[in-house]
Amino acid sequence: MPELSAAERILAAVRAIPRGQVAGYGHVARRAGLPGRARLVARVLAGNGDPALPWHRVLRADGRIAFPPGSPGFREQCARLRREGVKVVNGRVRMPRAGEDLDAALWRIG
DNA sequence: CTCATGACTAGCT
DNA sequence: TAGCTAGCCATGA
Numbered sequence: 001m002p003e004l005s006a007a008e009r010i011l012a013a014v015r016a017i018p019r020g021q022v023a024g025y026g027h028v029a030r031r032a033g034l035p036g037r038a039r040l041v042a043r044v045l046a047g048n049g050d051p052a053l054p055w056h057r058v059l060r061a062d063g064r065i066a067f068p069p070g071s072p073g074f075r076e077q078c079a080r081l082r083r084e085g086v087k088v089v090n091g092r093v094r095m096p097r098a099g100e101d102l103d104a105a106l107w108r109i110g
Numbered sequence: 111c112t113c114a115t116g117a118c119t120a121g122c123t
Numbered sequence: 124t125a126g127c128t129a130g131c132c133a134t135g136a
Binding site for chain 2 (some may be wrong): 125126127128129130131132133134135136
């Protein structure tokens with residue numbers, strides 16, 4: 001039998017993001033052993049059914065929220081991030097200089 | 111099979 | 124920073 005499915009690994013990677021920190025779709029995919037599958041990560045998140053999943057900690061590569069500004073998802077993600085102390089300005093998260101040693105795929109915020 | 115769509119990226123201007 | 128382009132990948136019509 002196969003190991004964990006791609007979706008399972010992606011969900012695990014998302015759950016591994018510590019509170020108050022965020023990661024990009026591409027980084028999550030890489031962390032899940034699926035390099036280049038950022039869009040797959042998006043699909044999985046869109047179809048997840050776990051309310052405890054910290055999906056709001058996943059952002060686009062440029063630090064922007066992936067939902068259209070003003071949409072329900074956008075506002076929800078914004079609210080959740082702020083609740084964790086993450087600064088969100090204009091639908092974008094303050095990113096540290098994208099150092100190369102961020103192989104942890106996590107960006108410290110504030 | 112082809113075409114369109116999307117919670118994506120990287121590169122260039 | 125912002126806008127545009129091409130590439131990418133899974134799904135569904």
